[in-house]
Amino acid sequence: MREGSLDAPVRHPIAWRDEDFYDDAKIDAELRRVFDICHGCRRCFNLCDSFPRLFDLVDATESGEVEGVASSEFKQVVDACTLCDLCFMTKCPYVPPHAFALDFPHLMLRARAAEFRKHGVPFVKKQLTETDRNGRLAAPVAPIANWATRCGNSLTRPVMEKVAGVHRDAHLPAFHGHTFERRARAQKPELNRAAPAFGRKVALYATCFVNYNNPAIGEAMLAVLAKNGVEAEVVYPACCGMPQLEHGDLARVAEKARTIAAELRPWVDKGYDIVSLVPSCSLMMKFEWPLIEPNDDNVKALSRAVFDASEYVVDIAKRQGLAPGLKPVSGGISMHIACHARAQNMGQKAAEMLRLLPETPVKVIERCSGHGGSWGIMKEHFEVALKVGKPVAEQAKTNGSAYVLSECPLARDHIVQGMERLNGGPVTVEPVVHPIQIIARAYA
Known part of the structure; x- marks a missing residue:
C-alpha cells in the first residue's frame, strides 16, 4: 500500500449522537489501532507533547509495541492534545481518504467526550x-x-x-469596561465610497476574545473595512464553543452552532460575508460545526460564507484591489501563523496581507506556539506549553522584529512569555498583537 493519498484530506461527521461513540471498549480499540500506526510512523514526534508521551509509553514496554501499554496510560496522551489539528493538516500521511483513515485530533476529542459524559468537567x-x-x-x-x-x-x-489550577505565571488576557459591540455602536468609521471594494458588506463576528478582552482588534478591522469601502455591522450572538469543544462537551457545542447559525443566517441571505476576527472561531464555523451538525441548513450556509479576517482582506486585494494609502511600518514584523489558521487550509493569509505593506520586512514563523487555548494556562500544562513553543520563541527572539504578531492573540502573548524566559527578563516589542492592527496603523 502506498504511503499517503493523492487526494485532498477529508473529515467525516462526528457521530456524537451514537451510543457507540462513547463505548469504552470501542474507543480503546480505536486508540490502539491509531496509536499502533503512529508508533510505526513517528512523523509527528515534534508537533506537541501527545506524541512523545505515546512513544515513551510504547518504548517502555517489554514488547516495544502498543499492545504492551495499559489502557489507563492512554489518558496522558489524550490530555496532552491541544486540538491544534496540525497532525491532521500538515503531517499525517494516513488521513482519509487513505484506507487507514486516521484523524488523531478527532479521536482525542472522542475520548474526551466519553470522559465528559461520565465525569463532566471539574x-x-x-x-x-x-x-x-x-x-x-x-x-x-x-x-x-x-x-x-x-x-x-x-x-x-x-x-x-x-x-x-491556573498557573501563577501564565499570562491572562485583560478585560475591558466597554465591549467591542458597545464601542462599534457608539462610533463607526467613515465609509470610503470611492474605494475599489465599495459595495461589499460584512457582518463582523466579534468573538468573545475581541468583544471582552481586546476591542482594539475589532476597531482596527472596522477601520480597514471602511477605508476600503466595505459596509460592516458587528454581530455577536455568543461564543463559538471552542472552550467547550476542548472539554468534549459536544452537545453544548452543537447547541451553540445551531443557535448562532440561525442568528447569522439572515445576514448571509442579505448578501453579507461573515468575517471572524480570531482563527479558532473561523475554524469552528467553517469546519467543526458542519461536522457536528451536518444536517443543519443554517450551519451549512454559514460555513460557506465565513472568512477569517486576514483571508478577507487578501480576498479584497486580489479581487478589487486595496484602497491606496498603505505606508511602510518600521522595525520589521515577526508573523506567527496560528495553528487554527493553518488548519483552515487557506495558506499564510496573514503574511500575505502584511506583504502588501511597502518596504516592510515580514518574517514568518509557522510552528505551534504551544498555548492551546485554556489548555496552556493550567498548572499541569503551562511548562509543557512553553516547551512546545520554545522553538517559536527562539525564532521570534532571533528575528529581533519590533512587532511579534499572531492572528491568535493568546498565542502571541504566550510567545512573548517564551521570549522573556529565554531573555531572562522583559523583551522590547510593540504592544500590538494582531496583523490587522498593523494594516490599520499603516493606513492612519
Whole structure:
C-alpha cells in the first residue's frame, strides 16, 4: 500500500449522537489501532507533547509495541492534545481518504467526550471556559479584575493557582469596561465610497476574545473595512464553543452552532460575508460545526460564507484591489501563523496581507506556539506549553522584529512569555498583537 493519498484530506461527521461513540471498549480499540500506526510512523514526534508521551509509553514496554501499554496510560496522551489539528493538516500521511483513515485530533476529542459524559468537567475549570458570562461580569469591574489576574500579583495569583489550577505565571488576557459591540455602536468609521471594494458588506463576528478582552482588534478591522469601502455591522450572538469543544462537551457545542447559525443566517441571505476576527472561531464555523451538525441548513450556509479576517482582506486585494494609502511600518514584523489558521487550509493569509505593506520586512514563523487555548494556562500544562513553543520563541527572539504578531492573540502573548524566559527578563516589542492592527496603523 502506498504511503499517503493523492487526494485532498477529508473529515467525516462526528457521530456524537451514537451510543457507540462513547463505548469504552470501542474507543480503546480505536486508540490502539491509531496509536499502533503512529508508533510505526513517528512523523509527528515534534508537533506537541501527545506524541512523545505515546512513544515513551510504547518504548517502555517489554514488547516495544502498543499492545504492551495499559489502557489507563492512554489518558496522558489524550490530555496532552491541544486540538491544534496540525497532525491532521500538515503531517499525517494516513488521513482519509487513505484506507487507514486516521484523524488523531478527532479521536482525542472522542475520548474526551466519553470522559465528559461520565465525569463532566471539574466545577472551577468549567467556570474558566464560560467566556461570555465572565466577560459580562468582569466588564463593570475591569480594573479590579485585571489587577487580580495580573502576572506577578503575589496576593491573588497563588490563590488562583490553588483554587482554579491556573498557573501563577501564565499570562491572562485583560478585560475591558466597554465591549467591542458597545464601542462599534457608539462610533463607526467613515465609509470610503470611492474605494475599489465599495459595495461589499460584512457582518463582523466579534468573538468573545475581541468583544471582552481586546476591542482594539475589532476597531482596527472596522477601520480597514471602511477605508476600503466595505459596509460592516458587528454581530455577536455568543461564543463559538471552542472552550467547550476542548472539554468534549459536544452537545453544548452543537447547541451553540445551531443557535448562532440561525442568528447569522439572515445576514448571509442579505448578501453579507461573515468575517471572524480570531482563527479558532473561523475554524469552528467553517469546519467543526458542519461536522457536528451536518444536517443543519443554517450551519451549512454559514460555513460557506465565513472568512477569517486576514483571508478577507487578501480576498479584497486580489479581487478589487486595496484602497491606496498603505505606508511602510518600521522595525520589521515577526508573523506567527496560528495553528487554527493553518488548519483552515487557506495558506499564510496573514503574511500575505502584511506583504502588501511597502518596504516592510515580514518574517514568518509557522510552528505551534504551544498555548492551546485554556489548555496552556493550567498548572499541569503551562511548562509543557512553553516547551512546545520554545522553538517559536527562539525564532521570534532571533528575528529581533519590533512587532511579534499572531492572528491568535493568546498565542502571541504566550510567545512573548517564551521570549522573556529565554531573555531572562522583559523583551522590547510593540504592544500590538494582531496583523490587522498593523494594516490599520499603516493606513492612519
